[in-house]
Amino acid sequence: MxxxxxxxxxxxxxxxxxxQSFSASFELKGTPERGELSLISPLGSVLGVLRWSPGEAVLDSGGGKVQRFSSVDELMAQATGAAVPVTALFAWLQGDNASVSGWTADLSRYAEGRITARRVQPAPPADLRVVLDQ
Known part of the structure; x- marks a missing residue:
């Protein structure tokens, strides 16, 4: 990866x-096992920084507010409203249509820097859209 x-x-x-709707600019670095995801508002302020490594997942919301989670899935659910599958997200960002239970990815517009994925299980359904900077 x-x-x-x-x-x-x-x-x-x-x-x-x-x-529930969530949107932000992002900067993602690392791997599914050890990484960092910064979420940035349309005005350029950092909404939060998610960091994970084996056995640790942290959400830094700024101003000294740090929350710790037992898994990166739990961290993503807190930060975005749904447990976005981080391992699959890294694969999708590489153009690899990795399968993950309950999710279906559409990489047909990957060459244009556009990725969509839909979660049908568990309920409620969720729609993820990613537009990559070229």
Missing amino acids: QTGLRTGRISLQVQSEPV
């Missing part, structure tokens, strides 16, 4: 009641 920096925009919509 690539360990270089990937940047772009990410959005996630969870079809819950009420619908």
